[in-house]
Amino acid sequence: MTETKDFLRKLKKPLFTGLVFGVSVIAALMIMADFKNVLQVYYNMDLRFLPLILLLAPLNYFFRFIKWNYYLKLTGIFPDPRMNRYIFLSGLSMTITPGKLGELLKCYLLKEHMNAPVSRTSSIVMAERVTDALAVVVLAFCGFLAYPYGKIVVPVSAAILFLFILFFHVDGLFNFLVEKTAVLSKNKLLQRGILFITGFQRSAKILLAPRSLLFAVGIGVISWGFEGFVVYLAVIALGGEISLLASFFAVSFSSLLGALSFLPGGLGVAEGSIMAILLLTGISSEIAAAATIITRFSTLWLGVLIGIAGLALVQREFFKTKTP
Secondary structure, X not given: OHHHHHHHHHOHHHHHXXXXXXXXXXXXXXXXXXXXXXXXXXXXXXXXXXXXXXXXXXXXXXXXXXXXXXXHHHOOOOOOHHHHXXXXXXXXXXXXXXXXXXXXXXXXHHHHHHOOOHHHHHHHXXXXXXXXXXXXXXXXXXXXXXXXXXXXXXXXXHHHHHHHXXXXXXXXXXXXXXXXXXXXXXXXXXXXXXXXXXXXXXXXXXHOOHHHHHHHHHHHXXXXXXXXXXXXXXXXXXXXXXXXXXXXXXXXXXXXXXXXXXXXXXXXXXXXXXXXXXXXXXXXXXXXXXXHHHHHHHHHHHHHHHHHHHHHHHHHHHHOXXXX
């Protein structure tokens, strides 16, 4: 348990770094759009929209939790329901790590909770990210109906994702790798690595099968669609005008660029992309900056705060002492 406590403490550094970076990005946006003008836009905001804006992101997490549970059942992992909720929520705190790789924290916690094989649980995290990316690509393609931007980035991203999925269905390639490595080396560490890779591939093949893939991407389109509504409502509440298609495109395309940048949480890239797209729709710079900040708080930082609360709950469950 001491190792687990040390591991959880180490997470504070990337969280703090991401927070500092995020505050810097927000400050830069406000300075670019004129600080006083942005504050005036906030002052005139229609607050009736605020509760719905803040509710949409948790709805996204609810649908993602449905997908998480679906994947757990597919791979034969059945954690305690309460711990499962805490572990899933804790993963949200890691969205400000590069490529969301920090969400592998969920694998570590599942191993600590029920000794779940990391080869299986890590394939779930991978499948979550891949199907989320495909959902974002679908929404971005829909955005093409309104704005002809990203005609290279989006199709190329879609092609790469499909090739990545097909890779895990090529059993012969993995069997060849196992056979050759087994002949070349008797190293125990290497053998454990082979077992991990083959276990990962078997789970990934199940998770990325056509039926499960269709379900997961469908869930992803719904959950990420909520984030598109956040942009739409934020702009309207601040006194601007935007179409739903443009809102979906702003969120999906910026999320795609943020992921490709491999920066923590896509910080800087995602904000800049959302604001640029809003400016291209004819929205003023102060409304674009204000809407971008609201969007990123609702779709990123609110999730991080929920994730930190989840981490605290996990830590309490792991380390609580029994009173005699």
